Amino acid sequence: MTVKTMATYAAEDKKPEILFWVGCAGSFDDRAQKVTRAFAEILNKAGIEFAILGDEEACTGDPARRAGNEFLYQMVALQNIEVLNMYEVQKIVTACPHCFNTIKNEYPKLGGNYEVVHHTQLLQQLIDNGRIKLTDTDSFKGRRITYHDSCYLGRANGIYEAPRSVLESLDGQLVEMKRSKRNGLCCGAGGAQMWKEDEPGDKRINMERADEALATGASIVAVNCPFCLTMLTDGVTAREKQEDVMVLDLSELIIQQM
Amino acid sequence: MLSTIIFIIIAGGALAYAGYQFNLVRQNILLASDEAIEGPSGERWKNMLLVAFGQKKMFKKIIPAVLHFILYAAFVITQIELIEIFIDGVLHKHRFFASSLGGFYTFMISFIEVLSLLAFVATVIFLVRRNALYIPRFSGPEMRGWPKLDANLILIFELILLVCIFTMNGTDIVLQNRGEAYYPATGSFAVSGWLGPLVFGNFSTATLVVLERIGWWGHLLMVLWFLNYLPSSKHLHILLAFPNTYFSRLEPKGEMDNMPAIMKEVKSMMDPDAPMDEADMSEELPEFGANDIFGLNWLDTLGAYSCTQCGRCTEQCPANITGKKLSPRKIVMDVRTRTEEVARNIRSGNEEFCKDPAQPLSKDNYDDGKTLWDYISKEEIHACTTCNACVEACPVLINPLRPILAMRRHEILTESAGPADWLPLFNSIENAQAAWSMGKSRKEWVDQ
Numbered sequence: 001m002t003v004k005t006m007a008t009y010a011a012e013d014k015k016p017e018i019l020f021w022v023g024c025a026g027s028f029d030d031r032a033q034k035v036t037r038a039f040a041e042i043l044n045k046a047g048i049e050f051a052i053l054g055d056e057e058a059c060t061g062d063p064a065r066r067a068g069n070e071f072l073y074q075m076v077a078l079q080n081i082e083v084l085n086m087y088e089v090q091k092i093v094t095a096c097p098h099c100f101n102t103i104k105n106e107y108p109k110l111g112g113n114y115e116v117v118h119h120t121q122l123l124q125q126l127i128d129n130g131r132i133k134l135t136d137t138d139s140f141k142g143r144r145i146t147y148h149d150s151c152y153l154g155r156a157n158g159i160y161e162a163p164r165s166v167l168e169s170l171d172g173q174l175v176e177m178k179r180s181k182r183n184g185l186c187c188g189a190g191g192a193q194m195w196k197e198d199e200p201g202d203k204r205i206n207m208e209r210a211d212e213a214l215a216t217g218a219s220i221v222a223v224n225c226p227f228c229l230t231m232l233t234d235g236v237t238a239r240e241k242q243e244d245v246m247v248l249d250l251s252e253l254i255i256q257q258m
Numbered sequence: 259m260l261s262t263i264i265f266i267i268i269a270g271g272a273l274a275y276a277g278y279q280f281n282l283v284r285q286n287i288l289l290a291s292d293e294a295i296e297g298p299s300g301e302r303w304k305n306m307l308l309v310a311f312g313q314k315k316m317f318k319k320i321i322p323a324v325l326h327f328i329l330y331a332a333f334v335i336t337q338i339e340l341i342e343i344f345i346d347g348v349l350h351k352h353r354f355f356a357s358s359l360g361g362f363y364t365f366m367i368s369f370i371e372v373l374s375l376l377a378f379v380a381t382v383i384f385l386v387r388r389n390a391l392y393i394p395r396f397s398g399p400e401m402r403g404w405p406k407l408d409a410n411l412i413l414i415f416e417l418i419l420l421v422c423i424f425t426m427n428g429t430d431i432v433l434q435n436r437g438e439a440y441y442p443a444t445g446s447f448a449v450s451g452w453l454g455p456l457v458f459g460n461f462s463t464a465t466l467v468v469l470e471r472i473g474w475w476g477h478l479l480m481v482l483w484f485l486n487y488l489p490s491s492k493h494l495h496i497l498l499a500f501p502n503t504y505f506s507r508l509e510p511k512g513e514m515d516n517m518p519a520i521m522k523e524v525k526s527m528m529d530p531d532a533p534m535d536e537a538d539m540s541e542e543l544p545e546f547g548a549n550d551i552f553g554l555n556w557l558d559t560l561g562a563y564s565c566t567q568c569g570r571c572t573e574q575c576p577a578n579i580t581g582k583k584l585s586p587r588k589i590v591m592d593v594r595t596r597t598e599e600v601a602r603n604i605r606s607g608n609e610e611f612c613k614d615p616a617q618p619l620s621k622d623n624y625d626d627g628k629t630l631w632d633y634i635s636k637e638e639i640h641a642c643t644t645c646n647a648c649v650e651a652c653p654v655l656i657n658p659l660r661p662i663l664a665m666r667r668h669e670i671l672t673e674s675a676g677p678a679d680w681l682p683l684f685n686s687i688e689n690a691q692a693a694w695s696m697g698k699s700r701k702e703w704v705d706q
Contacts, residue, residue: 074517203580205577
C-alpha cells in the first residue's frame with residue numbers, strides 16, 4: 001500500500017486534502033492495524049489525497065488526561081499541535097473517537113484549531129457523494145448487523161446517525177441493542193480503563209455489553225472505535241461466540257463491498 | 259385584627275427565615291472555586307425552558323415523567339391560590355378574588371382542584387413505588403437512612419397539604435350552601451363541589467367554620483414549613499433545577515476543562531527562550547484538581563444542591579451496573595454533605611478548624627483534617643469510564659463526571675498516587691509518545 005507522510009508531501013511542496021490521524025491503537029494494536037489498513041485503502045480507492053504523520057504523530061494525550069495526568073496530556077498535546085501547525089494542517093480524519101474528541105474539542109484551547117471528522121462521518125459523505133461505490137452489497141443480505149455507539153463519538157459528541165447511515169448503505173438488517181444512541185452502554189475501556197484492571201465488581205463491563213450485543217442475534221457487531229473493538233471482541237470470545245459473531249469496524253465492512 | 263397580626267408574624271417570620279437559609283445555601287455553593295460562565299445566554303435560556311420548565315429529560319421514562327409532571331404542575335398552579343391566602347391573611351378578608359373574578363375564579367380554583375386531585379393520586383403512587391415496589395434506583399447504599407426518610411417525608415407532607423386544600427374548599431362549599439353570610443357564593447368547584455357535601459354535609463356549622471380555618475391555616479403552614487425544609491432536603495431541586503440548567507456547560511460532553519496553569523508551565527518548558535519563573539519557588543506547592551470542595555467549581559456544588567437523588571445517573575452507570583462501588587449519585591450527594599460540613603464548621607468560628615491558628619477562620623484558612631476522600635474512596639473514582647452516561651441521564655443537567663475527574667487530577671498531580679496499572683501508560687506516553695511502548699514504527703501497518 002502506498003501511504004505518504006506529511007513530510008513527503010512537504011518535500012514535494014504539496015499539501016494533501018486531509019490528514020489521516022492514525023492514533024496509537026491504529027498504529028500498534030494488531031487488530032486495530034487492520035482497521036487502519038482498511039480505511040487507508042478506502043481513501044486510496046476513493047481517490048482522496050491523504051497523508052499520515054507517521055513517526056511524527058504522538059499520542060493525543062486522551063488516556064493521560066482522563067486518568068488525571070494533565071501534565072502529560074499537555075506535553076504530548078502541545079507537541080502534536082506544534083507538528084500539526086508546522087504542516088499547516090486544516091482537515092483531519094481519524095478512526096479513533098478518543099483522538100477525534102481530543103483534537104476536535106480540547107486542542108483548540110491549546111492553540112490547535114482544525115476541522116476534525118471521524119472516519120464514519122467521512123465514510124458517510126463519500127458514500128453520499130458517490131466517491132465510494134458499493135458494488136457487492138448482496139453478501140450482507142439477510143444478515144443482522146448491530147451497531148455499538150462508542151461513548152466518545154456518541155454522547156461526547158452527539159454523532160449517532162452518520163455511522164448508522166453508513167450501515168444502512170449495506171444490504172444487511174440493522175438491529176438496535178436495548179441500550180443505544182444516547183443511552184448506549186460503554187464497552188468499559190474509556191477513561192483510561194483500557195490500561196487497567198476493572199475495579200472489583202460482579203461482571204466486566206465489556207461482558208455486559210457483549211451479552212447485550214449477542215442478545216440481538218446479530219452476526220456482525222459494528223464498531224467505530226479501536227478500544228470498543230478490543231473490548232467487544234474479548235467479550236464475544238469469552239462467550240465462545242467468535243465463530244458466529246464478528247466484531248468489525250465500519251471501514252472493514254465498507255472495504256469488503258468496494 | 260389579632261388574626262392579621264398572627265398571620266403577619268407567622269408568614270413574615272417563616273419567609274424571613276427561609277430567605278436566611280437560602281442565602282446560607284448560596285454561600286455554601288460559593289465555597290467552591292469560581293468559574294466563568296461563557297457561551298450564548300439564548301442557549302442557556304433554552305436549556306432552562308426545555309429541561310427545567312418543560313422537564314424534557316424526564317420523559318425518557320414515561321410513567322414517572324407523567325406523575326412528576328402532574329405534581330409539578332399542581333405545585334406551580336397552587337401558588338396562585340397562595341397569593342389569595344396571603345391577601346386574605348393580611349387584609350382579613352375571605353376569598354378576596356371571588357367577587358371580582360366571578361366565573362373565572364370558579365374556573366381557576368376548579369383547575370387547581372383537578373390538578374390537586376391528580377397530584378394526590380400521583381403522590382400515593384409515588385409512595386407505593388418507593389416503599390412497596392422494588393425499583394432498583396431507589397435503593398443503593400447511599401439511600402439508607404435520611405435520604406429515604408427525606409423522600410417519604412416530602413410525599414407525606416404533600417398529602418397533608420392536599421387534604422388541607424380539599425378541607426378548606428369542601429367546608430367552604432357546604433357553608434356557602436347553608437347561606438352563611440361570611441362565605442359568599444363562589445360557584446361550585448370541580449372537586450370539592452361534590453366531595454365537600456359528601457364528606458362534610460352532616461357536620462354542624464360551628465365545626466365546619468373551625469375545619470375551614472384548619473384547612474386554610476394548614477395549607478399555609480405546610481407551604482411555609484416546606485419552604486424552610488427545602489434547604490436541608492433533596493427537594494431543593496424544585497428551585498435549583500432552574501439555575502442549574504441555566505448554568506450547565508454548553509461545551510460538548512467529551513470536552514474536559516483545560517488547566518491553564520499547567521498549560522503555561524508545559525509551554526514554558528518546551529520553549530527554550532522562556533524566562534525562568536523563579537518567583538514561585540518560595541511559595542507553597544500548588545494544589546491541582548480537587549480533594550475537597552474548594553478545588554471543585556461552584557457549578558459542581560450548585561449541582562450537588564440541585565440533586566434530588568432520583569438515581570437515573572447511577573442506573574445508567576456501566577461501572578455501577580456491573581457491581582462496582584462507583585455510584586454517580588453518591589458522588590453528587592457526598593459533595594453536598596461535605597459542603598454542608600465545611601460550611602457548618604466555618605460558621606462555628608471554632609479555632610480548631612484554622613489551618614493557621616494566627617489567622618481568622620475562613621475558607622482560605624480552613625483545615626478540619628478531613629477531605630472529600632473521607633467520603634469518596636479512590637476505588638469509586640478509579641472505576642469511572644468517563645462514558646458520560648450519568649451526565650446524559652440527569653434530568654436537571656448535573657454533571658457527576660466533573661468532580662470525579664477533578665479528584666483524579668488531584669490524586670495524580672498533587673498526591674502523585676493513582677492506580678499502579680497506569681504507570682506503564684504514563685511512562686510510555688512520556689518516553690515513547692505512545693500509549694503503548696512497542697518499540698515499533700507508527701508506519702508499520704503500511705507495509706503489512
